[in-house]
Amino acid sequence: MITKEYFKKLYLDKFQSMHGKEIAEATPMDQYLTLGAVIRDFISRKWIASNNAYAKMDDKETYYFSLEFLLGKLMDANLLKLHLKEICAEALTELGIQLDQIEALEPDAGLGNGGLGRLAACFLDSLAALQLPGHGCGIRYKYGFFEQKIVDGYQVELPDNWLKYGNVWEIRKADKAVEVRFGGNVRLDRVDGRTLFIHENFDPVLAVPYDTPIVGYRNNTVNTLRLWSAETTMKDFDFSTFNRGDYLNAVKYKYEVESISQVLYPDDNHLEGRVLRLKQQYFFVSAGIQSIVRRYKKRHIHLRDFHKKVAIHINDTHPVLAIPELMRILIDEEEMGWDEAWEITTGTISYTNHTILPEALEKWPIDIFQTLLPRIYMIVHEINERFCRQLWEKYPGDWNKIRSMAILSDGYVHMAHLAAVGSNSINGVAKIHTEILKSQVMSNFYDSYPHKFNNKTNGITPRRWLLKSNPQLSRLISDTIGPDWLYDSRKLQLLVDYVRDSAFQDRIHGIKQHNKALLTAFIKDKYQISIDPDSIFDIQVKRIHAYKRQILNVLHIMDLYNRLLENPNLEIHPRTFIFGGKAAPSYYMAKQTIKLINTVAAVINQDTRIHGKLKVIFLENYNVSLGEKIFPAADVSEQISTASKEASGTGNMKFMMNGAITIGTLDGANIEIKEEVGEDNIVIFGLTADQVLKYYQEGGYNAWDLYHEDGRLKMVLDQLINGFLPVGPDEFRGIYEGFLYHNDEYFVLKDFSSYVEAHNKINRLYQDKEKWVQMSIHNIAHSGKFSSDKTISEYARDIWNIHPVPIPNNPLF
Incomplete structure (x- = not known):
């Protein structure tokens, strides 16, 4: 049992060792960083015990791959989970420190934008609360999405410098870094009757993991969120060029590499932005899977049972490249045949679809994809060829159906199609959403793989x-x-x-x-x-x-x-x-x-x-x-x-x-x-969903009719452009015309x-x-x-096949 006096001693000792001065000289940030370090020490004991238990039990573990993890502040949450908040507050008060004031100094981790990232954070919380061996994998964005300011009514985007004072919860694991390769070419060679795929002339990027503990609620479980940072090695710095005075070219590659983990969702309205987004997606799945495979091989000689010990879940289409990346490792590095590698890959990967919006169902131009990821493209091409042959056998002569389901078609790589083909489970996130996936958006895939589809309604912690x-x-x-x-x-x-x-x-x-x-x-x-x-x-x-x-x-x-x-x-x-x-x-x-x-x-x-x-x-x-x-x-x-x-x-x-x-x-x-x-x-x-979908399919909706029939509606629409609002006459004309001249795509006027x-x-x-x-x-x-506890229990039972692993109690607690 932790006492108030013991906590005070820990805090004072930690403060002096970190800052080399007396507590009376502490700044608020000193106080915050010290408390974070003390709490992390408590967590670390449980963290080590959890990792040791997982290794000893050798039960199946799941890895949740997401481009976003919207964690929020962790100080107060961790104190609550450790059952230390009251002791901490009392101890700090006696030292002249107010807990709520230093908690306020913690920035929100800039690792997500909206529901997708917050869902991932809730899921990690529930995995730990339920004592399930489950971890997260994502990107450690230096600036996250952006900090929003409202200036004269407009949104203005500023960098979200959430790492200004570092992140007290994370631990940099430089010894766990892996290399991710972009560009170059693939050369084929034959050795002992086996075709080898040799990736040459690539641009290497060092992926360095930063691990954040995910603490279970008043139990001993601590899982891991591993976030990857894109870095370069010293050999990437051109010292001779720098000494000649060509400073920009000397550091150009360094900046190009580090841009991969700079911001969430770079603007993709131009080629460079699209390439950067694709780089981000491959970067973190390649690093994550390499890390998982390396960890697995510490316990097992061969990867033939990989899918029996590892579940990898892809949160929407952003991490879909996990499928060809795992195939690459199994074929090129583990020397497996295609069929064995495919069985393991599809047995490992599961997929959550989060949207029916066409613009959110990602697709990448083949020329960009092939240039940036030449070996991965070869694997995707082979997956597509084999899949289309299966479709031809099932739907002979139905080219339109085959084309609508192909992974490669019309000059694009269709990521949702790759996810559907290469995973063992496809779930929607609410009953109606799953039914729309089955009957509308992915109906052809449902016809082919009805056993893969299931619903897991979202939850919150x-x-x-x-x-x-x-x-x-x-x-x-x-x-x-x-x-x-x-x-x-x-x-x-x-x-x-x-x-x-x-x-x-x-x-x-x-x-x-x-x-x-x-x-x-x-x-x-x-x-x-x-x-x-x-x-x-x-x-x-x-x-x-x-x-x-x-x-x-x-x-x-x-x-x-x-x-x-x-x-x-x-x-x-x-x-x-x-x-x-x-x-x-x-x-x-x-x-x-x-x-x-x-x-x-x-x-x-x-x-x-x-x-x-x-x-x-x-x-x-x-x-x-x-x-x-x-x-x-x-x-x-x-x-x-x-x-x-x-x-x-x-x-x-x-x-x-x-x-x-x-x-x-x-x-x-x-x-x-x-x-x-x-x-x-x-x-x-x-309107109901059926009514909306019927309008989309059959037409019959005219926004102008509603404009003329409803005097109150007409008044507010006219007020957008008639000077009623204190803005220029054309400020909101785009909104007005979207309703009337583009027929109100989202049925605002109808409802x-x-x-x-x-x-x-x-x-x-x-x-x-x-x-x-x-x-x-x-x-x-x-x-x-x-509750996300209910949702995660269903994932664990129905998709991942993982079970609770109780962690032994530490006598200190």
């Missing part, structure tokens, strides 16, 4: 999104039903028994108001905007994209504003609409959506005629830490994507777990949320009337406090189904 972000609610839940819900989230259902308990309702309401007050204070401090904590906090935070329809939300706000101008005494409960999210730097319409939100906010927030009944806020630089402030304070969760477009969503689950009421379409996991909470505890509107009525329903429900709190409790109680 309650330890981050309830225990950490909403401590008052967590304590109330534990006081009411006991703490076991943190280990088995299904026990949250016990809260249903308290739905009509007036004392419990009052406490739930009080906690919500407390969280709203905290967010109100944050907004006042950061933006100098006063909002009413008793207003309805209606929140939409997510990546800015046309299909997510932030624009529908804005049009409704404009309509509500128009109604208040017409009748300032309109009976509505005061509303605060809060937005957050980043637009991809090259996505013009998404960036214009941000400008429109901020323009409308500036008009409404300054208009005294509406008596403060409406406020609109855009919170810049949305990230995990900001989300932890937002989700507990929300009354209404906006989940309004065009039906059929959102694969699952996880924001909807975070809001739900914190007691917000969903207003949403029947899309993604909204459908399953509705099934759990019942139709009385969610507000649904709009507008239904959405307005749904908000009217929200207004009526909220004014019945008892009913609203009951709805909130129902949502919390039924959120357990959407």
Whole structure:
């Protein structure tokens, strides 16, 4: 058992050894780095024990490959998981240090953008919490995505220098570095009757791993997130060129190499950006698989049972090159035949599809792919040839079908097709998403491989999104039903028994108001905007994209504003609409959506005629830490994507777990949320997925008809271009024309009337406090189904075939 005095001694000793001075001279950053080092020492003992146990047990392990891991801050989370937070806070207080102040110094790790990366982080948390041997593999981005600033209403992108003071949680493993090869040519040779593929004249890149511990919740498990950094060796520096004064050429290659791990999602509107994205994807899967193979060979002589001991999961299409890379290693380095290598590869790799959007189903021009990855292209070409021969036998003469399924077709390498052919499992991330994959997007592959397809509805970790972000609610839940819900989230259902308990309702309401007050204070401090904590906090935070329809939300706000101008005494409960999210730097319409939100906010927030009944806020630089402030304070969760477009969503689950009421379409996991909470505890509107898909297939939708039929809709659309908003006449013309001249691709206008009525329903429900709190409790109680623990348990059982490995207890703990 760790005592307060023992913790103080550890802290003081560590401080002096790190900084060589007395604690009285410490800067806040000194204090933070010291605490991080102390906690990491605690973690390291468990980390070593976990790795030793995995090696000794030799059970199957899984590796989760993802281009993003949106971890958020780890200091507070790790203290909670180690059960050290109270001891730590008390010890530091006696040293004159406030824990919450130094925790605030930790930057959010800039390793992701949105739901894809946060899902990966939740999955790693659950793997460790469930004592499952599972690890992550990705890229250690120096600058991540970008830091978002709002300047004059526009998004401005700045470098996210999250590594300015280093990363206290990671350990650089230079001895584990591997070489990744780009470019060059492949020469064929025959030796002892065997064809050898010799890669020559390539550009080598050194992949150096940085390992971050992923701590299990109050158990002894610590798994590993291995992130790769692109570096050069000293031999890559041209010293003679430098001495001749040609400084730029001397270091040019160094900068080219390091650019691979500089930023997440480099702009691909030009050739260099496309090449860099493909480099990133091959870089981390090649490094990751080489590392896994090397680790495996320390325990086993031959790789013939590799797939029985290793599962590699690819999170969307970004890591699909894991398939040909594993084939390359098995054939070129392990000297296996094609059939044996293919059996092992397909037995090892599983694939999650995250989207039905055509632009997100990656494809690469063959000329770029072949030039950058010549040996990998040869393997992909052979996979395609063999696959197409199988298709010819199954569908003789049906060239259109074969062409639609080919990995190489129309001058492109189709990554989703490669994933489908080269994996043993293909899963969607919500019931409706999986059904759309089977019936629409990947229907031909489903016909060929029905046994591969399955659903795994996404989930979130309650330890981050309830225990950490909403401590008052967590304590109330534990006081009411006991703490076991943190280990088995299904026990949250016990809260249903308290739905009509007036004392419990009052406490739930009080906690919500407390969280709203905290967010109100944050907004006042950061933006100098006063909002009413008793207003309805209606929140939409997510990546800015046309299909997510932030624009529908804005049009409704404009309509509500128009109604208040017409009748300032309109009976509505005061509303605060809060937005957050980043637009991809090259996505013009998404960036214009941000400008429109901020323009409308500036008009409404300054208009005294509406008596403060409406406020609109855009919170810049949305990230995990900001989300932890937002989700507990929300009354209404906006989940309004065009039906059929959102694969699952996880924001909807975070809001739900914190007691917000969903207003949403029947899309993604909204459908399953509705099934759990019942139709009385969610507000649904709009077209169904079947109706949307029918319009896409058969036509029959005319946006102009709605424009002329609905006077309120016509007014808000006209206000985009008629000078109502204080911007130039053409500022929002692109949005206006997208609706009317390009026929409203995402059916915003079609769903507008239904959405307005749904908000009217929200207004009526909220004014019945008892009913609203009951709805909130129902949502919390039924959120357990959407725990990532449940999702990961299903992956472990149905796809990876891995099992818990209990780690022996360390007597120090």
